[in-house]
Amino acid sequence: MVNVAILGFGTVGSGVAELLTQNGSLIERRVDGLVRLKYILDVRDFPDSPYRDCFVKEFSVIERDPEVDIVVETIGGATVALEYTSRALRAGKSVVSSNKELVATHGCQLLKLAREHGCSYLFEASVGGGIPILRPLTSCLAANELSQVTGILNGTTNYILTRMIRAGLTFEQALKEAQDKGYAEKDPTADVDGHDACRKICILAALAFGRQGYPGQVPTQGIRGVTLEDVAYADSAGYKIKLLGRALRQPEGKVCAFVAPHLVPGEDPLAGVEDVFNAIAVTGNAIGDVMFYGRGAGKMPTASAVVADVMDIARDLKRDRRNDWEEGDPGLVVSDDGLSSPWYVRASGSMEQARQAVGELHPLARSGAPGGEVAFLTPVMTRPALLDRLKGMQVRSLFRVLA
C-alpha cells in the first residue's frame, strides 16, 4: 500500500482526490497495490467533504508520518510550496507537483534534494495540464538530441486568439468572454502577458537541454498587442496568430528561449490548435517532428497527470532518474535577437517606403484598411536588423513568423 498526502484542496487538489477515488480500483490494479489518500492539508474546513477525515492543518503531521510515501503539492506559488516540498523531500517522501512556478524557479534545487534523499520529484502536470509531454520527452524521445521545443502553452490566450480569429472579437471582448466562461482569471496578467507560458517553456527547455533557465532570463511578450487588424492581415496570407513559447538549442550549451506572438502557417499542425487546447511540438535528430495535443488545463485533465506521476512512483518507490537537469547561469539563456526569421510588420507609411526599408517583401491586404496603413511579411532577418531598417516608419505591430 502506498499512502498519499495532498497539499492544498483547490481545483487541482480536489480533482486528484476525486480521481484517486473514482478510478481507485483501476489504479490499484495497474500499480498492483492500493494507493490510499491519507491526508489533505488545507487551512480551510471542509465539514461536508467526503474526504473530511483526511484533513489536517499542520504540515508537520504529514512530514512526521512515516506511512506517507508521496506528497502531492497543488498549493501553487513559490513560498509555502517551496518550504513544504523541500521538507517532504528531506523526509524522504517523493513529491508530485502541478506547480509550474515552483518547478520553473526552483526545479533544479528540488531535483537535487530528491536525488540526495533517494526519492522522486515529478511534475508532469506543470506543463500542458493532462497532455503527456514531460515523460515522453525524457523517456520516449531520450535517444534524440533535441533541437527545438515550440508550444502553445497557455489555454486562456489561445482561447482569446481563437475568438478574435473566428468570431472577430477584439482582445478586450474575447478576454471578457474568457473570464465569463471561467477560462481566464479576474486578474489575467499571468496568462495574457505570457508569464504562465514563460514558466512552462523554462521547464520544457530544462528537460530538453539539461540546464535550468529561469523565467526572468526569458524575453516574454503576451498578446495584448495583437489587434483584429493583425488577425485580418495574417489570415489574408493563410497564417494564424498564436502565442508560442519556444526554446532552441544554441551552440556552446546555450539556449534561446522566448515567448511571443507568432504568425503560424496554416499548414503547420500548431495552426489548427484552437480554443483552450494546448500543443507542444518537439524536434529531435532521429524522430524529426512530433506533436502532443490536448487540454492544457482544467481540474480533471490536470489531476490525470498528477495521478499518473503518483502511480509511476507507487509502482516503483525508488528514485526516478529521468527528470534531471543542472543549474543554469546568467549567460545560459540567449536573447532571440540572434534568431533570423521572416517577420510580420504593420506600420504607418506607404508600401514603397516599406520596400525601400526592407527590400523584397510580401505585401498583405485587408478590407477596410485606412490609407497610410501597410502590412507585409519581410525576408528572413534578425530583429535588430529589421528594427534598424524600419527606423523611418511608425511600426504598429511586429510579430515573428514561424518558419
Next chain:
Amino acid sequence: MVNVAILGFGTVGSGVAELLTQNGSLIERRVDGLVRLKYILDVRDFPDSPYRDCFVKEFSVIERDPEVDIVVETIGGATVALEYTSRALRAGKSVVSSNKELVATHGCQLLKLAREHGCSYLFEASVGGGIPILRPLTSCLAANELSQVTGILNGTTNYILTRMIRAGLTFEQALKEAQDKGYAEKDPTADVDGHDACRKICILAALAFGRQGYPGQVPTQGIRGVTLEDVAYADSAGYKIKLLGRALRQPEGKVCAFVAPHLVPGEDPLAGVEDVFNAIAVTGNAIGDVMFYGRGAGKMPTASAVVADVMDIARDLKRDRRNDWEEGDPGLVVSDDGLSSPWYVRASGSMEQARQAVGELHPLARSGAPGGEVAFLTPVMTRPALLDRLKGMQVRSLFRVLA
C-alpha cells in the same frame, strides 16, 4: 555497461545501429552507463559495414552469451521472429521490438514469457513509428479509464489519400507516386488493404483495454474503394476522407475494433494530419481527448522509438510491468455493426429516392456529377439499419462519418 544484440540488419535494424553510435555519448549520459552494440544477426554479409565486427549468423551465439542484456528484434513477420524472441526471453534477455505483426498476434504470450523470466518485452516502435504512444498510454494516461483510441495508423495510405484530396490524383496514380517515392512497397497490400493499421489497432486496444484482440477478429477495410468522387463530395461538406483504426470500450469487457475509411470533420485535429504523418487520438475519463502526432514510419524515427525502449531497460534492468494484457477470446472483439454514427453514401438514384429510404439527410454536391448519381450524409444509425433502408438503391460508396 549494457550489451545489445540486433536481430536483422534491414532498414530499422541498421537505423538502430546508427542511432546507438551517432547519439552514443548522449545515450551513455542519460542512462548513466554505456550501451554497447555487441552483435548483429543477419544471414547476409556486410564486409564494408562499420559494424562488420558485430555480425553473427547464428542466433545461438547471442542466446548463449550471458553478457547480452537486450535483444532488439527487427526481423519482422511472426515465424523466425517469434522463435528468436521466445528464446531470448527464456534466456532472461529483455526484448525490444518494432514488429507489429508479432506483437499483434503473439504479444500476450510473449509478455507472459517475459513476466515468467523476469525481463521486459517492449515495442514502442510497433505503433506510430517514432511517435511516443504506447508508453504515454500505459504511463502518463494510467489514471484514466480509457474509452476510445482512434488513429491514422498507416503513413502510406494517408499519403495516398492526401494526394487524392490535394492533387486530384486517382487512387492508382497516387499509389504509383507513393511507390516511386518509396512510401509504398511494390506489393502494397498490407498497407492499402488496411492490414498494417489492423495490427496497430490491435496493439493499441490491448494496452488501452487490457485484453488481446487478434487481427483476424477485427473487420478491416482499406482504401481501394475510395474514389475521387467521394473525395469531392466529402470536401463539399468540409470533411476529409481518412483511413482510421478505431477501438472502443464496450460493456462487459468487450471491445469494438475495426479499420475503415471515415469522413473526418475538418475541425477535428485528425483531419489536418497529412502526407505520411500518423496521429493517434485517445479519450479517457479524466484527460478528455489527447492526440499524438508525428512520423509513423521511416528508418530513424522508428529507430528513435526502439532505442528509447532500450534506454528504458538499460536504466533499470528489472522488469517493466506497464506493458501487460491478458489473453482474449473469440467473443472479445465485437463487430462495429452495433456502432451508430452518421454515414456517407454515394449511390445511383435520385435524392427523392434517398430521402424516402433514409429520411432526413444532408445532400452533397460536386461539380461534374453525372445525372442519376446522389451523395448524402445520413442521420445517426447502425450499418445494418442503413443497409436495410438502402436495399432499393445501388450503393457505390459507403463510409462512416467520425462524429
